[in-house]
Amino acid sequence: MKSKKRIVLAYSGGLDTSIILKWLQENYDAEVICYTADIGQDINRKKIFSNARKFGVTKIIINDLKDIFVKDYIFPMIRGHAIYEGVYLLGTSIARPLIAKDQIKVAKKFKAYAVSHGATGKGNDQIRFELGYHYFGPKIKIIAPWRIWNLKSRSDLINYAKKRNIPIPKDKKGASPFSVDDNLFHTSTEGKLLENPKNSAPEFIFQRTVSPEKAPNKATHITINFKNGNPIGLNGKIFRPAKLLLKLNQLAGKNGIGRVDLVENRFLGIKSRGVYETPGGTLLIHAHRAIESVTLDKETMHKKDAIMSRYAELIYNGYWFSKERFKLQKIVDLKKNKINGSVKLKLYKGNVTIQSRMTKSNAYSLKKVSFEENKSFIKSNVEKFINFHKKKLRN
Numbered sequence: 001m002k003s004k005k006r007i008v009l010a011y012s013g014g015l016d017t018s019i020i021l022k023w024l025q026e027n028y029d030a031e032v033i034c035y036t037a038d039i040g041q042d043i044n045r046k047k048i049f050s051n052a053r054k055f056g057v058t059k060i061i062i063n064d065l066k067d068i069f070v071k072d073y074i075f076p077m078i079r080g081h082a083i084y085e086g087v088y089l090l091g092t093s094i095a096r097p098l099i100a101k102d103q104i105k106v107a108k109k110f111k112a113y114a115v116s117h118g119a120t121g122k123g124n125d126q127i128r129f130e131l132g133y134h135y136f137g138p139k140i141k142i143i144a145p146w147r148i149w150n151l152k153s154r155s156d157l158i159n160y161a162k163k164r165n166i167p168i169p170k171d172k173k174g175a176s177p178f179s180v181d182d183n184l185f186h187t188s189t190e191g192k193l194l195e196n197p198k199n200s201a202p203e204f205i206f207q208r209t210v211s212p213e214k215a216p217n218k219a220t221h222i223t224i225n226f227k228n229g230n231p232i233g234l235n236g237k238i239f240r241p242a243k244l245l246l247k248l249n250q251l252a253g254k255n256g257i258g259r260v261d262l263v264e265n266r267f268l269g270i271k272s273r274g275v276y277e278t279p280g281g282t283l284l285i286h287a288h289r290a291i292e293s294v295t296l297d298k299e300t301m302h303k304k305d306a307i308m309s310r311y312a313e314l315i316y317n318g319y320w321f322s323k324e325r326f327k328l329q330k331i332v333d334l335k336k337n338k339i340n341g342s343v344k345l346k347l348y349k350g351n352v353t354i355q356s357r358m359t360k361s362n363a364y365s366l367k368k369v370s371f372e373e374n375k376s377f378i379k380s381n382v383e384k385f386i387n388f389h390k391k392k393l394r395n
Contacts, residue, residue, distance in 0.1 A: 004029070004030060004031045005028075005029065005030040005031070005112075005113050005114075006030055006031045006032075006033055006107075006110055006111065006112035006113065006114075007024055007028060007030045007031070007032050007033065007112055007113070007114045007115065007116055007143065008032075008033045008035050008103055008106050008107040008110065008112045008114070008115045008116070009021060009024060009032050009033065009034055009035060009115075009116045009117075010035055010036075010037075010099060010103055010115070010116065010117045010118065010129070011034035011035060011036055011048065011052065011060075012036065012048070012118075013036070013044065013047045013048035013051045013052070014169070015157070015161060015166070015167075015168060015169060016118045016157070017118045018051055018055075018161070018166050018167075019151075019157055019160055019161055019166060020116065020118050020145050021034065021052070021055050021057070022055060022164055022166065023145055023149060023151075023160075024116060024143070024145070025055060025056075027149075028114075028143070030113070030114070031058075031059070032055075032057060033057070033059040033060075033061065033106070033110055033112065034048070034052040034057050034059070034060045034061070035061045035063075035102075035103050035106050036048055036060075036061070036062045036063070037062075037063055037065050037098065037099045037102055037103070038062055038063060038064045038065060038066060039065050039066060039069045039095055039098065039099070039183040039184055040066045040069065040183050040184025040185070040242065040245075040246070041181075041182045041183045041184075042182055043062075045062060048060065048062065051167075059110065061106055063102055063106075065098060065099075065102060066184055066242035067240055067241050067242045068098065069095065069098055069183070069184060069185075069242070070184060070185075070241035070242050070244075070245050071230075071241040072098075073094050073095070073097070073098050073320075074094060074184075074185055074241075074245070074281070075230050075231070075241065076329060076332070076333075077090060077094055077315060078231075078281070078284045078285060078288055079229050079230070079288065079332050079333060079336060080304070080307075080308060080311045080312075080328070080329070080332040081285060081288065081289060081304065081305075081308050082308065082311050082312040082315055083285070083308070083312055084264065084312045084313065084315075084316045085262070085264055085265065087260050087262055088260065088262055088264060088276060088316075089185075089186065089260075089276070089278040089281045089282070089285065090312065090315050090316060091181075091183065091185045091186025091187075091188060091276060091278050091281065092124075092125065092181050092183075092186070092188055093124070093128060093315050093316045093318070094185065094315055094320070095181075095183045095185070096125055096128035096129055096132065096318065097128065097131075097132045097318070097320035097321060099129070099132075100128070100129050100130075100131075100132025100133050100135075100136070101132055101135075101136050101321075103115055103133070104132070104133055104136040104137040104140065105136070107137060107140055108137065108140075112140070113140065113141055114140060114141035114142065114143050115133055115137070115140055115141075115142060115143070116142070116143040116144070116145065117129045117130075117142075117144065118145070118146070119144070119146065120146045121144075121146040121147045122266075122268065122270060123266070123268075124266050124267050124268070124316070124317070124318070126144055126146070126147070127267055127268075127317065127318045128317075128318035128320075129318075130142055130144070130318075131318040131319065131321065131322075132318070132320070132321060135321040136321075178190065178191050178192050178194070178205060179191040180207075182207070182208075184242060184245055184246065184249070185245065185278060185280070185281055186258075186276055186277060186278040186281060187207050187208055187276070187277045188274050188275070188276050188277075189201075189205045189206075189207075189274065189275045189276075190272065190273070190274040190275075194273050194274065194275060195273060196273075197263055197273050201261055201275045205275060206259065206275075206277060207277065208249060208253045208258075208277050208279060209252070209253045209256055209257065209258055209259055209277045209279055210253065210254060210255075210256050211256055212256035212349040212350030212351075213256075213349075214256070215254065215255045215256035215348070215349045215350065216254070216255065216349075219346050219347060219348040220251060220254075220255055220346075220347040220348070221344065221345070221346055221347075221355065222234060222235060222251060222283075222344070222345050222347065223235050223236065223342050223343065223344045223345070224248075224283065224284070224287040224342065224343050224345065225238075225341075225342045226287075226288070226291050226339055226340055226341055226342065226343070227340050228336055228337050228339065228340065229288075229333065229336030229337070229339040230336075231244060231284055231287070231288070232244070234247055234248070236342075245280045245281075245284075246280075247280075248279070248280030248283050248284065249279045249280040250279075251279075251280075251283070251347060252279030252280055252282060252283050252347060252352075253277075253279040255347040255348060255349065255350070256349055256350040257279050257282050257283065257347055257350055257351070257352055258277050258278045258279030258280070258281065258282040259275070259276070259277055259350070260275070260276045260277075260278070261273075261274075261275050261276075262274055262275075262276060267316065267317045267318070282352060283345060283347075283352060286343075286345065286352045286354065287343040287345060287354075288339075290343045290354045290357050291339055291340075291341050291342075291343050291357060291359065292339055293357065293364075294341070294357045294359050294361060294363060294364040295338050295339045295340065295341060295359050295361040295363050295364075296335060296338060296339065296363060297335075297363060300334060300335050303331060303334075304331065304332055307328050307331055307332075310324075310328065311325070311328045311329075311332065314328070338361060338363070340359060340360065340361065341357065341358050341359030341360065341361065342357075342358045342359075343356070343357055343358075344356040344357075344358075
């Protein structure tokens with residue numbers, strides 16, 4: 001007897017992916033395998049298993065990728081100081097390539113002919129997932145329900161769910177929920193009243209940061225330790241990547257740090273408004289730039305800054321596995337072995353302040369910078385330097 005074909009669905013156990021699961025079963029003669037990547041989101045394993053089993057799913061896979069996510073995706077991005085359009089730390093963007101890679105790995109293991117995701121037809125995530133799918137499994141079919149089914153709106157989804165007895169969650173205000181994505185690095189909230197940029201974000205949508213007004217009246221002081229360009233410890237104690245980021249999230253979150261309200265330009269050309277919380281990531285960006293300032297030479301730092309915008313855009317657009325991103329990562333990491341030391345930060349009511357930078361590197365010279373010592377710096381050469389650049393003004 002010929003075995004049934006298989007589809008691997010990126011499954012969260014929530015409303016959208018439960019509807020997709022049922023829709024796949026109704027429209028494809030195939031067994032659906034439910035796959036979840038644990039990258040530090042608010043995950044309910046019991047709910048995932050129970051909801052999937054209600055649909056008769058027998059293969060339910062949850063892979064713990066938290067340390068891989070932080071070490072191989074977030075840390076390289078932090079080293080590149082990747083910030084999209086000046087404020088977005090790319091929390092959703094950086095997660096999708098890893099999920100896509102691991103989902104394809106599962107599909108190959110079970111000899112599935114297709115993979116499926118729940119990204120909407122207007123968003124960026126469909127691109128990020130599918131570029132990752134193509135890179136690792138170019139022969140595997142991609143099923144994107146939002147682009148092919150007849151359900152055109154949130155109301156259509158709700159009606160579909162009601163007819164099939166699929167539970168419909170409610171948020172704190174008793175309406176259909178906001179669109180929320182979260183992982184160990186960040187939480188994003190979109191939709192509903194946030195779609196109109198004139199509306200202020202209500203306080204109840206924030207999940208991992210207190211408002212700066214309600215943050216402690218006493219500052220928190222922390223020290224982040226770096227080795228070879230990566231954060232490795234907190235206050236001198238070494239932690240594995242996921243644990244370190246978790247602790248930084250908690251410290252920054254309780255001090256009201258990491259909130260961004262952004263109207264961004266999506267890859268597809270649509271503008272969208274979202275509210276992001278990236279508490280620990282905000283600390284890491286500040287601290288990493290600070291430790292680089294005393295460990296790297298000017299040319300290397302400026303070369304990194306020159307490519308940062310493009311590097312961030314590649315991640316945002318889903319090109320993590322592209323030749324261009326790989327090339328830029330080599331520039332980012334050219335002298336990462338020199339980035340060692342510690343940075344002390346002051347956290348206070350939504351603000352991050354650099355307190356001190358400590359390193360054994362000799363890139364920063366106290367002798368040369370001191371107003372009290374002039375022997376190691378020949379001031380007479382400055383006039384020649386200025387005259388040289390005067391000539392270049394008219395070239």
